[in-house]
Amino acid sequence: MKLINNLCGYLLLFSLSFGNAQAQPSKPSYDLPYDLIRNISQEIRALNILSQASQLDIWAQLDLAENLIDTCFKETYLDGIQKDPEILDLILRVRDGFYRQDGQYFWGMLVTAASSRDERDAFIRGMKFEKGASWFPGWDVAWKKIAGSDMTYFGDTQLKTDIDALEKKLQNLGLAPVDYSKIETEQFDFYEAYLKLFVRFESQLPNLISSLFQFYTNQSLKSMNQNQLLELLQKLNNFKKEALEWAQESRE
Amino acid sequence: MKKEYGFCVVFALLLTSCGSPNTGSQNKIMKNTEDAVIEGLEQTAASAYQCREQRVALIKDNETTVRDLIALFKTAAKKPGKAPEIDLKTLGEHYYARPTDADLGDDIYGILTSEGFKLVLKETAEFLEQISNNDAVIENLIALRDQLGKKPGDKLAEIITLLATDRSKQEILFGIVKTANCESASNQNIVDALMSPFLLLQLGKPGLYLLKNDFKKHIKSLVKIFEETIILPNSLKEFAGLVQGIVPKQNICEMENLNSFQNFAKLAAILLKAPEDQTQHRPLRVLLNTVMRLYTMSDDNQCLGISYDNLQTNNIKEALLLIAGLIKSPLEWN
Numbered sequence: 001m002k003l004i005n006n007l008c009g010y011l012l013l014f015s016l017s018f019g020n021a022q023a024q025p026s027k028p029s030y031d032l033p034y035d036l037i038r039n040i041s042q043e044i045r046a047l048n049i050l051s052q053a054s055q056l057d058i059w060a061q062l063d064l065a066e067n068l069i070d071t072c073f074k075e076t077y078l079d080g081i082q083k084d085p086e087i088l089d090l091i092l093r094v095r096d097g098f099y100r101q102d103g104q105y106f107w108g109m110l111v112t113a114a115s116s117r118d119e120r121d122a123f124i125r126g127m128k129f130e131k132g133a134s135w136f137p138g139w140d141v142a143w144k145k146i147a148g149s150d151m152t153y154f155g156d157t158q159l160k161t162d163i164d165a166l167e168k169k170l171q172n173l174g175l176a177p178v179d180y181s182k183i184e185t186e187q188f189d190f191y192e193a194y195l196k197l198f199v200r201f202e203s204q205l206p207n208l209i210s211s212l213f214q215f216y217t218n219q220s221l222k223s224m225n226q227n228q229l230l231e232l233l234q235k236l237n238n239f240k241k242e243a244l245e246w247a248q249e250s251r252e
Numbered sequence: 253m254k255k256e257y258g259f260c261v262v263f264a265l266l267l268t269s270c271g272s273p274n275t276g277s278q279n280k281i282m283k284n285t286e287d288a289v290i291e292g293l294e295q296t297a298a299s300a301y302q303c304r305e306q307r308v309a310l311i312k313d314n315e316t317t318v319r320d321l322i323a324l325f326k327t328a329a330k331k332p333g334k335a336p337e338i339d340l341k342t343l344g345e346h347y348y349a350r351p352t353d354a355d356l357g358d359d360i361y362g363i364l365t366s367e368g369f370k371l372v373l374k375e376t377a378e379f380l381e382q383i384s385n386n387d388a389v390i391e392n393l394i395a396l397r398d399q400l401g402k403k404p405g406d407k408l409a410e411i412i413t414l415l416a417t418d419r420s421k422q423e424i425l426f427g428i429v430k431t432a433n434c435e436s437a438s439n440q441n442i443v444d445a446l447m448s449p450f451l452l453l454q455l456g457k458p459g460l461y462l463l464k465n466d467f468k469k470h471i472k473s474l475v476k477i478f479e480e481t482i483i484l485p486n487s488l489k490e491f492a493g494l495v496q497g498i499v500p501k502q503n504i505c506e507m508e509n510l511n512s513f514q515n516f517a518k519l520a521a522i523l524l525k526a527p528e529d530q531t532q533h534r535p536l537r538v539l540l541n542t543v544m545r546l547y548t549m550s551d552d553n554q555c556l557g558i559s560y561d562n563l564q565t566n567n568i569k570e571a572l573l574l575i576a577g578l579i580k581s582p583l584e585w586n
Contacts, residue, residue: 038435045433250460
C-alpha cells in the first residue's frame with residue numbers, strides 16, 4: 001500500500017497538468033533546461049533503470065496500475081482543501097519556505113538521506129524520533145550522523161512549522177497520518193538508483209521543478225497566488241471526477 | 253504441387269513486401285503479386301475435395317477486397333526514400349550449402365528445400381497440434397475472440413486508431429523514445445516527451461476499460477499457459493531468430509521523423525475503421541470471416557463455411573490441425 005500511496009502522489013502531481021491540456025502551445029515558449037533533461041536521461045540509461053523496469057513482471061505492473069487508479073481517485077480531499085483558505089495559505093507558505101534558507105536545509109537533509117544506506121537509516125530513525133518514538137536500538141549511532149546533517153538546522157525553521165501545521169490540517173480533513181513507526185530503511189532500497197540520481201543532480205533539481213511547473217501550468221511556481229492555486233486545484237479536482245467516471249464505466 | 257505453389261506465393265509476397273528497393277524489376281514483381289495471390293487462391297479452391305464451386309465463388313466475390321488489401325499491404329511496406337535491401341545470406345548459409353554468388357531466388361529455393369527448414373515445418377506443425385490439444389488455450393482464445401467482438405475490441409481499436417491517425421500523438425511517442433534512449437534528442441523531442449501526460453489522458457479512458465475488463469484476465473491466462481505449459485520447438489526459435497536478423501532495422505536515434513511508418517499506420521487505421529452502419533463489421537473482421545469461411549467450407553456445413561465470428565472450440569481445434577496438416581503436407585510429397 002505504501003508503494004501505491006507514493007505512486008498516487010506522483011500521479012496526482014503529474015495530473016496537475018491534465019486540466020490544462022487545451023492551453024498548451026504547439027511550440028515551446030518556456031525556458032526548459034534541455035541540457036539538464038538530456039543529462040538526466042543519460043544517467044538513467046547508465047544506471048540501467050529502464051532495463052530493470054522492463055524485467056519486472058508486466059502483470060504485476062498492470063495489477064499495480066489498476067489498484068493505483070482505484071486508490072488514488074477514491075479520495076483526494078481536494079474539495080476540503082479548496083474550501084479552506086488557511087490550507088491554501090499554508091501551501092503557499094510552504095512553497096515560500098523552499099525559496100528561503102529553510103528550503104536549502106530541507107533539500108540538504110533529503111540529499112544526505114539519499115546518499116547512502118547508512119544515511120537513510122539514520123534519517124528514518126531521526127524521523128521516528130521526531131514523530132514520538134522514544135528510543136530504539138542504534139539511535140545513538142544514528143544521532144551522530146543526523147547531528148552532522150541539515151536535519152538539525154531544519155528542525156528550527158519556519159518551513160518545518162508550516163509543514164507540521166499543513167500536515168495537521170490535512171489530517172483534520174481525514175487524510176490518514178503517516179505511521180512513521182512502520183517505515184523501514186529496506187523499503188527504500190528499491191529506489192536506490194533513483195536516489196543516486198537525486199544526489200547527482202541535487203543542485204539543479206529546483207530549477208527543473210520550477211521549469212516543469214511552468215511548462216505544465218503556464219504559470220510561475222514562485223509567484224503563484226492563492227487564486228491561481230485554487231484554479232489549479234479545481235482543475236485537478238475535475239480530473240479526479242473524470243477519472244472516477246472512467247473507473248465507473250469500466251465496472252459496468 | 254499446387255499447395256506448395258500457394259505456400260511459395262505467400263512466402264514470396266512476404267519477402268517482396270518487406271522494404272523492397274524501388275527498382276523497375278522489383279516493381280514488376282510487386283505489380284504481379286495481386287494476380288499471383290488470386291491465382292494461387294483460386295487454384296487452391298479449385299483443387300479442394302469439397303465445395304470447389306463455392307470456394308471459387310467466394311474468392312471471386314471478394315476479389316476486389318483481396319486485391320485492395322494486398323495493394324494496401326504493399327503500400328504499407330514501401331518506405332519513402334532509400335530502403336535497406338533484404339539479405340537472405342545469413343539465413344541461406346544456415347540452411348543450405350549456399351554458393352557465394354547465390355541470388356535471392358537461389359536463397360529462397362535453397363532454404364525452402366533444405367532439411368533444416370523441413371524440421372522447422374515439422375516441429376511447427378507439432379507445436380500447433382500441441383496447442384490444439386490444450387483446452388485451456390482454446391477456451392481463452394474463444395473468450396478473447398468474444399471480447400474483441402464487443403466493447404473491449406472497440407476500445408482497443410480506439411487506442412490503435414488514435415495513435416495511427418494523429419501525427420502529433422505519434423510525435424509525442426517518438427519524443428519519449430528518443431529522449432529516453434538517444435544522445436541526440438532534440439529540444440523538440442524533449443518538449444514532445446513532456447507532452448505525454450496529455451496523451452495518457454486521452455488513452456486513459458479506453459486503456460482503463462481494457463485494464464479492468466476480462467480482456468486482461470484472458471490474455472494473462474494465455475501468457476501463463478504458454479510460459480508454463482507449451483514448449484516452443486528449438487528449430488522454430490532458431491528460425492525466428494534468424495528471420496529477425498534479416499528484417500531491415502533502423503536505428504531510431506538516427507531517424508528524424510516517423511514518415512516511414514505512416515503507411516503502416518494508415519493500414520492499421522483502415523483495417524480497424526469503424527463501419528458507418530452498425531450492422532457491418534470492421535474491415536479486419538470481414539477479412540477474418542472470409543478467410544475462415546474459405547478454409548472451412550465442407551459438405552457438413554452445406555458449403556457455407558464457418559466464419560471467424562462463429563468459431564467454436566472444436567472449430568479452432570480443427571483449424572489448428574488443418575494448418576498443421578497444410579504445413580506438414582510439403583514434407584509428405586517428398
